[in-house]
Amino acid sequence: MPDFWNCVEFSHKLFREHIGKGAVVVDATAGxxxxxxxxxxxxxxxxxxxxxxxxxxxxxxTEKRLSEKKFLDRVKIIEDSHARLEKYICEKEIDGMIFNLGYLPGGNREIVTESRTTLTALEKGLELLKRGGIIVLVIYTGHSGGREELDAILEFTSALKADEYNVLRYHFINQENSPELIAVIKR
Ligand SMILES: C[S@@+](CC[C@H](N)C(=O)[O-])C[C@H]1O[C@@H](n2cnc3c(N)ncnc32)[C@H](O)[C@@H]1O
Known part of the structure; x- marks a missing residue:
């Protein structure tokens, strides 16, 4: 029987529907x-x-994975915080941005994304986002600080003006520690 998409699958589905060839996009958390x-x-x-x-x-x-596929010519990998994204993006507008928050799978679980820098990056991403562009955040709440980060993102995105942005929340309500997905489309 077909199941619902998990948050990562759904984030990719949303991107496939909104982002085409030649687009400029940001992966805020390369992992x-x-x-x-x-x-x-x-x-x-x-x-x-x-x-x-x-x-x-x-x-x-990330470099290893992309070089295996010979994609390093189209991907700029930056060792810096997404909160400083404007220093690196040359284009005036972006088509999309994805955040997969929390800690690096297989890495140090103490190093996690933080509400303050996530919100700064989200605000800067929204400033650069084209009309019709999309930002998707996949948010995990099982680790320390994760719930606070979700609450900060919910507060910020709920207050976005409805005539300028469409904001979606996607979440499995009967599963413990199920991540949350928030998607913002600029109208
Ligand atoms: C859940 S992982 C990302 C998974 C990744 N999208 C993938 O496909 O494998 C979260 C990543 O965010 C990174 N991170 C934490 N704070 C950050 C920041 N301020 N700017 C950019 N990346 C950050 C962590 O180092 C970690 O690698």
Whole structure:
């Protein structure tokens, strides 16, 4: 029997529907490079992906994954916080941005995304976002600080003006520690 999409699957489905070849997109949390790889395939050889992570290990893992597929020409991997994204993005507008929050799978669980920098990056991403563009956040709440980060994102995105943005919340309500997905489309 077909199941519902999990949050990562749903985030990719939303991107497939909104992002085409030649698009400029941001992976705010590169981690092990799975989202960056997905985005690199989606935007094609004329597109551009900016992938941020503060951890060297994540940058190395992402670089390895992308070089195996020969995608390093279309992906710029940046070892810095997504809160400083404007320093690196050359284009005036972006088509999309993805956040997969929390800690690096297989890495140090003490190094996690934080509400303050996540919100700064989200605000800067919204400023650059094209009309019709999409930002998706996948948020985990099982680790320390995760619930606070979700609450901060919910407070911020709930207050976005309805005539400018459509905001969706996607969540399995009967599963413990199930992540949350928030998607914002600029109208
Ligand atoms: C859940 S992982 C990302 C998984 C990744 N999207 C993938 O496909 O493998 C979260 C990542 O966010 C990174 N991170 C934490 N704070 C950050 C920040 N301020 N800017 C950029 N990355 C950050 C962590 O180092 C970690 O690698």
């Amino acid at each position: 092990n490079g799975l989202d960056s790889l997905f985005l690199a395939e989606l935007v094609g050889d004329k597109g551009r992906v900016y992938s941020f992570d503060i951890q060297k290990k994540a940058v190395q893992n």
